[in-house]
Amino acid sequence: MLQNIHAWDRLAREGHVLATPVTDEELRDPMKVIDEIGWLGKSIRGWRVLCLAAGGGRHGPLYCAAGSMVTVVDLSPEMLKLDRQVAFERKMDIRLIESDMCNLRSLQDGEFDLVVHPVSTCYVSQVPEVFQEVARVLRIGGLYISQHKQPINLQASLLPVAGKYVIERPAKTGGIADPSVQASRLREPGTREVIHSLQTILGGICRAGFVIEDFAEPQHGKIEQHPGTFGHRCAFQPPYIRIKTRRVSKGYSPSQNDSTDVSKLWIGS
Numbered sequence: 001m002l003q004n005i006h007a008w009d010r011l012a013r014e015g016h017v018l019a020t021p022v023t024d025e026e027l028r029d030p031m032k033v034i035d036e037i038g039w040l041g042k043s044i045r046g047w048r049v050l051c052l053a054a055g056g057g058r059h060g061p062l063y064c065a066a067g068s069m070v071t072v073v074d075l076s077p078e079m080l081k082l083d084r085q086v087a088f089e090r091k092m093d094i095r096l097i098e099s100d101m102c103n104l105r106s107l108q109d110g111e112f113d114l115v116v117h118p119v120s121t122c123y124v125s126q127v128p129e130v131f132q133e134v135a136r137v138l139r140i141g142g143l144y145i146s147q148h149k150q151p152i153n154l155q156a157s158l159l160p161v162a163g164k165y166v167i168e169r170p171a172k173t174g175g176i177a178d179p180s181v182q183a184s185r186l187r188e189p190g191t192r193e194v195i196h197s198l199q200t201i202l203g204g205i206c207r208a209g210f211v212i213e214d215f216a217e218p219q220h221g222k223i224e225q226h227p228g229t230f231g232h233r234c235a236f237q238p239p240y241i242r243i244k245t246r247r248v249s250k251g252y253s254p255s256q257n258d259s260t261d262v263s264k265l266w267i268g269s
Contacts, residue, residue, distance in 0.1 A: 001100065004123045005075050007190035012056065012078035018188065019079060021057030021086050030065040037216060039145060039244045040114075044068050047113040050137060053101045053120035055079030057086040063116065064092045071095040071112075073104065102129045110139040117146035119240060122154065122193045125174065127200055131208035135247055144210055144245045147218075153239040154195045158184055159228040165236055173197045185230040186239055202243070210245035217241055 012019040026033045031040070045067030051059040055074030060083050064070045072094060074080050080096045087094045097106055101117075102124055115134050121127050134144055154177040155169045169175055177193040187193070206212065217238040222231030233239075 001075070003190070003192045005077075007188065007192075008055075008074075008076035009078040010190060011188065012076060012082060016188075017185070019056045019082060021082055022061045026062065027065045027090070030062045034059075034062050034066065034116075037214075037242075039214060040143075044114065048111060050107070050112045050115045052115055052117040052134065053123075054116065054118050055083055055096075057082030059116060059118065060094045060096075061086045061090065061092055064094055065090075068114075069093075071097065071107070073097045073099050073101065073107075075100055100124075102126060102133060104133045104137055107137045109136055110142075111137050113139060113142050115142070115144045115146075117144070119147045119149055121146075121196060121201065122149045122177075123191060125194055127196050128204045128207070131204045131210075135208040135210065135250075138247045140247055140249075142247050144205070144247065145243070146205075146245075147240050147242045148196070148201050149193075150217075150237065150239055150241055151195055151197055152237055153186060154193055156233075156237060158186060158233065163227075165233060169195065171195075171197060173200045186233065198241075201241075205243065205245055209247055209249040211248045212243060212245050214244040215241065216243075 044063070047068045049063045049068040049070050051063060051070060051072045053074055054060065054072055055076055056079045060070050060072040072080065072083050075098070077098055080098055083094060083096055086092070099106060101120065115138050117134070121130060124130060138144060151171060152167070155167050155171060157166050157168050169177065173196050175195040177187070177195060202212070218240050219238060220231060221235030221238065223235040225231040
């Protein structure tokens with residue numbers, strides 16, 4: 001955990017692309033930016049929104065500009081500093097909490113209408129704990145919209161090998177992505193990333209008491225770009241998944257047997 005705190009603090013100070021505050025132009029039409037798919041409807045004015053692991057001066061201010069009451073939770077003090085600066089400059093009221101996404105004890109049960117969770121589950125070992133905490137702080141009927149790194153994104157080579165991207169690491173939850181690879185838009189330099197299977201991500205969300213309403217693979221592929229670039233690799237393997245879910249129950253607690261009947265995972269007590 002300390003490794004990732006230090007890495008994100010450094011990235012925030014260096015102005016990494018994922019630590020770039022929102023622009024004035026984006027704030028003029030925030031719904032266009034935060035809901036390009038159309039999952040949130042016409043308005044989220046008055047909603048209680050948690051931006052989880054989402055510091056950096058972008059997500060919180062956008063949801064605030066859309067009329068929501070916003071809380072931002074992030075592990076990195078420097079990422080939260082960017083939110084504080086944006087909120088001060090634009091006179092926004094945003095609650096900022098420095099905390100691990102696996103531990104939201106400072107937040108109340110059923111406190112939020114919407115939890116927005118950008119790519120970050122790759123930085124924790126115990127993803128089910130995250131989903132259980134999200135379920136606790138989200139009201140029944142509330143939305144949880146999250147984005148994750150595809151397992152194969154962390155398994156595959158960043159650069160072509162003999163003209164092809166190859167699978168370098170096994171499909172096993174808990175595996176560590178190679179920390180020695182060069183920095184790229186697909187690897188945040190200095191961070192410790194953990195591979196999580198789709199069963200761990202999708203099944204974990206369902207077991208926590210959510211039903212999946214929609215699913216997307218954001219498209220960043222540009223086959224015409226040079227091999228080894230972000231766009232070229234994404235043309236062969238979409239790097240992320242985005243999931244729209246709704247909290248419908250207290251959750252389902254299966255045994256440790258991986259053969260659990262998936263049809264039961266979203267049926268709560």
